[in-house]
Amino acid sequence: MSGLNIIGAGKVGRVLGRQFFRSAAFRIEQVVNRSLPVASASVAFIGGGHALAGLAHVQAADVTMLSVADDQIEATCDAMAARGLFQPGSVVFHCSGAKASNLLASASAAGASVASLHPVASFADQARLADHFAGTICSLEGDEAALQLLIPALQAVQARVVQISAANKLLYHAGSVFASNYLVTLMETALQAYQAAGIPPDIAKAMAEPLARQSMDNVFQMGTAAALTGPIARGDMATVALQQQVVSAWDANAGNLYQAFTPPSVVLAARKSK
Template identity: 35%
Template sequence: MTARTVAIIGAGRVGCSVGYLLKQGGYRVTGVAARSAASAAQAASFIGQGQPTTDAAQAASGAELVFITTPDRVIQQVCETLAASGALGPASVVIHMSGAHSLGLLSAAVKAGALRAVLHPLQSLASREQGVKTLPGSYFRVEADPMARETARSLVTALGGTELVMPEWSSDQDSAALYHAGAVAVSNYFVALVRYGLKFYQALGADKQEALKAVLPLIKGTLLNIEALGIPDALTGPIMRGDSETVRGHLAAMRRKAPHLAGLYKELARETVEVARDKGSIDGKKAEELLKLLTNAECGVRIPE
């Protein structure tokens, strides 16, 4: 199946980025729909193609590939509206790009005779301009009806992406949610983790923004190590070395000066013990010693200083 005409329903960061890249890849964007005429016009201008409209059915009519890039909460409703309008048919492939949901949101498309696909990039898109730069080179989750798989994979190639192969994947909501939770953990929770780390410096009187500038080279260096060495080999630090005394000192200092930071520290330390074991830098005995230290701290046992 070699569908080449595209409609973008939802003219936000994702829709604009995808539309622009597909146009660059030889696809023809025929329609761009948004809630307001101004947003639709701006999106069509950014993409460089497509008739702007506030009517989703009009935008989708005649397009072989219909991307629903709206907020997750309205994807199903938009698909139902398109199906009821007659804008979808046997020549259509309807695609959403939500990481947290599976093909089920597009069930109305099946009733209209259309095929379905899900393409989700493992990427954070802060703006449409950034999306154009960062989507190429990203991995994508690809889920599709059997007759639409070739089309879905061709779209990933056109976007400059790579399919993430997950042999244990099943087309259900739990698989989608588990996949999305992984993305949230390494992206959204990473931001929260950096904020948590800054609190240690704020407890010592440092300005938050200055502390962020101070730790950014460390963060960047760590990411370079992960890219070059992988996990667990990129792990460094006291737990990697089996340095119980340094960890003991951290816990004692937190008890005295920043007790509100200790809970997450201990949870992260437990996970790091497992990484160190995987790396082979500590043995089972040292791992047990570290875990006992963290457990005693959790239970309120006084830590010798």
């Protein structure tokens, strides 16, 4: 069984670490964070490994997972390569959705095989995700030797593996941003609009929740065009224009958002009518 070092013991590192530990896909070795208490808490969450603060005392492992922030991936890899922690036959991968495996150039130069792994999931509730990870789609790109190791490991944790092109990572990740991050922002705008119209916060949530849940259900059951309702779907552009003015007068950012959604919604409505 290959030994795995986890560098960056945040939510992603913890969730993946627990999956790999429970499935025995890897032997968890060192779990590294800048803060020793955080690293220790991560070891407890994962179920195995040895907590370390910083890279000073890290020893080489068969496999290294860099689950650090995107802007720290390259520098962390370079620092570890400079310490001779990568060698031919080892595998190094990072967990960014937007960044490609070419950020790990210093590991490649040392003879390691490199890859990028991205679980397509929300990590807001790490405990729940860790206990319901089976079926999660994980996108993967990188060197063939790295993929030959990581694909069976992901299959062992019952993930669904999708191989993607490094050149398309930013566009691919934008899809996840629209489907998750910006959806949250949109719901915040909806709740604020209700409240600005005089609706108490608890009632605003009670109004938005069934609309949002049913709309999402409709999207995945019926398709996006069929799921679209409201004034644009009805062709009532006069209402859209008046609403645009009212929303912009209330909040300029919300007005810009409303305006930005209008043209693609018109295109979607045209598909609905065909």
